[in-house]
Amino acid sequence: MFDFGIWTSWIHSQLTALMPEGLAIFLECVAIGICLLLMYVVIAIIMIYMERKVCAAFQCRLGPTRVGPWGSIQVICDVFKMLTKEIITVRHSDKFLYNLAPYLVILASVMAFACIPVSRGLEILDFNVGVLFFMAASSIGVVGILLAGWSSNNKFSLIGAMRSGAQMISYELSIGLSILTIIVLTDTMQFSEIVMRQADGWFIFKGHIPAVIAFIIYLIAGNAEVNRGPFDLPEAESELTAGYHTEYSGMHFGLFYVAEFVNLFIVSSIAATIFLGGWMPLHIPGLDGFNAVMDYIPGFVWFFAKALFVVWLLMWIKWTFPRLRIDQILTLEWKYLVPIGLVNLLLMVVVVVFKLHF
Amino acid sequence: MNFVLLVVVILIAIAIVAAAIGIAKAIAPRSYNQQKGEAYECGIPTRGKSWMQFKVGYYLFAILFLMFDVETVFLFAWAAVVQDLGIYGLVSVLFFLFILVLGLAYAWRKGALEWK
Numbered sequence: 001m002f003d004f005g006i007w008t009s010w011i012h013s014q015l016t017a018l019m020p021e022g023l024a025i026f027l028e029c030v031a032i033g034i035c036l037l038l039m040y041v042v043i044a045i046i047m048i049y050m051e052r053k054v055c056a057a058f059q060c061r062l063g064p065t066r067v068g069p070w071g072s073i074q075v076i077c078d079v080f081k082m083l084t085k086e087i088i089t090v091r092h093s094d095k096f097l098y099n100l101a102p103y104l105v106i107l108a109s110v111m112a113f114a115c116i117p118v119s120r121g122l123e124i125l126d127f128n129v130g131v132l133f134f135m136a137a138s139s140i141g142v143v144g145i146l147l148a149g150w151s152s153n154n155k156f157s158l159i160g161a162m163r164s165g166a167q168m169i170s171y172e173l174s175i176g177l178s179i180l181t182i183i184v185l186t187d188t189m190q191f192s193e194i195v196m197r198q199a200d201g202w203f204i205f206k207g208h209i210p211a212v213i214a215f216i217i218y219l220i221a222g223n224a225e226v227n228r229g230p231f232d233l234p235e236a237e238s239e240l241t242a243g244y245h246t247e248y249s250g251m252h253f254g255l256f257y258v259a260e261f262v263n264l265f266i267v268s269s270i271a272a273t274i275f276l277g278g279w280m281p282l283h284i285p286g287l288d289g290f291n292a293v294m295d296y297i298p299g300f301v302w303f304f305a306k307a308l309f310v311v312w313l314l315m316w317i318k319w320t321f322p323r324l325r326i327d328q329i330l331t332l333e334w335k336y337l338v339p340i341g342l343v344n345l346l347l348m349v350v351v352v353v354f355k356l357h358f
Numbered sequence: 359m360n361f362v363l364l365v366v367v368i369l370i371a372i373a374i375v376a377a378a379i380g381i382a383k384a385i386a387p388r389s390y391n392q393q394k395g396e397a398y399e400c401g402i403p404t405r406g407k408s409w410m411q412f413k414v415g416y417y418l419f420a421i422l423f424l425m426f427d428v429e430t431v432f433l434f435a436w437a438a439v440v441q442d443l444g445i446y447g448l449v450s451v452l453f454f455l456f457i458l459v460l461g462l463a464y465a466w467r468k469g470a471l472e473w474k
Contacts, residue, residue, distance in 0.1 A: 029362060033370045040374065086386045087379065091395030092407070103375050110371035114363075124363055132434050153408045154397045166416045169423040176430040183437040246398055251382035255375060327473030330419060334471045338426070338462070342455060345433075349440060349448050 005121030032124060040113060040262060047261040048075045050308070051315060058319040085250035090152060093247065097151035102248075102255040104144030109259040109266065111137035116269045117191045119279045119299035130191040131179055134270065135172070138225075141263070142168045145244050148256070152247035160243025163233055163326055167224055170333040171231075174221035177341035178214040181348045182207065182274050185357060195278035201285075202277035206358045210348040215275045217341055219313065222267035224329065226260060229318035231329060264311060272306035279303040418470050422462075429458050 015024035049064075049072060056063030064071030089095060115134045117123040127133050142165055149161020183189060185207050186197050197203075204211050224231035233239075240246070245256045272278060279299030283291045324332070351357050397404045432454070440447040465471060 025362070029366045032363065033366050033373075036367065036370050037374060040370075083378075083382050084386050085382070086388055087382055088394055090397055092397065102379075103372060106375045107368065107371040110374065111364075111367055114367045125360060125367060127360055132431075135430075150409070152397070154399060154404075155408050156399065158408045158412070162412060162416050166419050169427075170419060173423065173426045173430065176427070176434075180430065180433055180437050183434065184440050187438055187441040189434065189438055241398065250386060251378045255378060330471070330473055334419075334422070334462075335466070339459075342459065346448075346452070346455070349451070352441060353444055353448050 003120045008121060036110070036114060036124060040110060043113075043265050044258045044262050045075045045079070047265050047311070048078075048257075050311065051261065054312060054315045055319055058316070079254070082251055082254040087252055088247075088249045090154070090247050092153045094151040094153070097147045098247075101144045101148035101151065102252055104147065105141050105259045106255055108138055108141035108144065109262050111140070112266045113262060115191060116266065117195055117273060117278055118303055120192075120195075122300065123192060126190060126192050128188075128190045131183060131189040131194075134191075135176060135179070138263075138266070139169075139172055141259070142172075148248070149244035152244075154247050156240045156242075156246045157244050160240045160246070164227060164244055166326070167227070167231060167233075167329055170330060171221040171224040171337075174217050174333060174337045174341055175225060177338070177345055178218040178221065179270075179274060181210055181214040181341075181345050184345070184348050184352055185211070191273060191278075195273060195280060198277040198280045201283070201358060202275065202280065204275045207348065207351065208357065210344050210351055211275065213340070213344045214348070215271070217337055217344070218271055218275070219310075219317075221333075221337065222271060223314050223317060224333075226263040226267055228260070228264060229314060230321040230324050232318075233323055233326060233329070264314060265307065268310035268314060269303070269307040271310045272303065276306045276310075277302075278306075415473060422465055422470065425461060426458075429454075 012024065012028065015027060018024075019027075052071075052074070053063045064074035067074045067077055089098060111125075112134055114124040115126075115130055115137070117126070125133070145168070146161050146165045149157040149159075149164070152158075182194070182203050185203060186194050188194060188197070198206070204215055207214075223229045242253075245253050248256060279302050281291075281294040281297060281299075281302055283294060397408075433451070436447065436451055440451075443450075
């Protein structure tokens with residue numbers, strides 16, 4: 001696999017030859033920041049376009065077709081439309097918290113987004129406790145959503161925010177337990193290291209039964225964590241107008257919308273990284289020719305293919321199942337997923353301790 | 359370097375929101391109307407505030423979540439070394455999980471997991 005670390009260290013050596021070290025690091029930080037910003041916006045646009053097209057395909061429609069080839073410019077037009085809409089603040093709202101909420105939601109999303117390893121040497125934040133950092137960063141989003149609902153002084157927003165809070169914190173447990181199951185198998189929490197360990201087989205194959213169960217739990221919990229699919233009752237449009245962002249207009253609403261779609265990508269790419277081998281190519285033991293061909297496909301192509309496959313899976317789930325009730329959601333989590341997750345964790349420990357994995 | 363990058367990431371996150379809202383405020387048209395400040399509820403004037411006492415069920419789940427989330431943080435530290443600990447690690451965490459599951463079973467039995 002091509003190591004992008006060679007590029008970055010080459011750029012660093014070129015810059016330090018030209019200027020003092022501090023200035024070089026500052027310039028690199030600016031460059032990384034711009035890359036992150038562009039990636040974030042581009043991923044958001046791709047996700048929204050994909051959602052429209054996939055949703056249309058599931059409902060036997062065409063989706064956007066007019067603006068640009070296959071309607072591909074439609075989302076960019078929508079961004080400009082949103083920028084030209086007035087931002088309204090409700091008179092009786094809590095102004096400070098009302099304006100703070102989008103910042104928290106985007107902050108959580110960007111911090112989690114920066115953890116994703118796209119290819120070898122192509123990750124921004126690579127802590128040795130990366131998984132824990134990812135969990136901590138992504139759970140800040142709940143605070144933003146609760147603040148948004150509470151500060152709007154609107155009953156719909158409040159109900160939406162409360163439902164969203166209860167749902168997101170509950171399903172965070174299942175995400176934690178299913179990721180833990182894989183950490184037991186890897187004994188590392190660094191994302192790049194987790195991917196490196198999958199060079200001789202993805203964890204969903206290496207960990208066989210417990211890993212597959214953990215993957216399914218992760219998909220269900222991840223879908224609930226981003227408030228989508230059958231779990232979209234925080235913003236159930238037929239009951240609560242728009243849930244926690246009812247009172248937000250124009251770009252304020254746009255930020256929540258963008259964060260929701262990027263979160264979908266983050267959840268999918270973490271699933272791809274942890275269970276499906278991240279940027280590692282598919283290898284079948286024994287088929288050397290096949291493996292050699294697979295090695296020619298660059299790492300980031302593998303990564304995006306896997307991540308978008310999981311995104312497509314989650315969209316399929318969203319457009320297939322009807323919405324659940326709040327009591328059904330909490331029952332599913334606390335009476336089924338948490339006990340199954342705990343038992344599955346123990347099963348994985350037994351598999352690891354007695355060396356039953358591949 | 360990682361922590362410098364973390365600061366960069368946080369600044370970028372703030373910049374995205376500030377830029378989006380700043381551009382919108384600069385180019386968006388404005389109009390003034392008393393009615394625009396009203397809450398968007400049902401068309402008729404809103405009755406009372408929304409900052410009121412709320413269903414206690416949500417808080418119950420929040421408390422349960424606290425217990426399990428702290429447990430997850432402990433388990434993360436354990437999971438990273440369980441391969442070195444072997445059987446000893448398995449048995450010691452069994453006790454931990456047993457006490458925890460006891461807590462969940464108690465909450466279940468008491469009806470804290472029912473939505474009423």
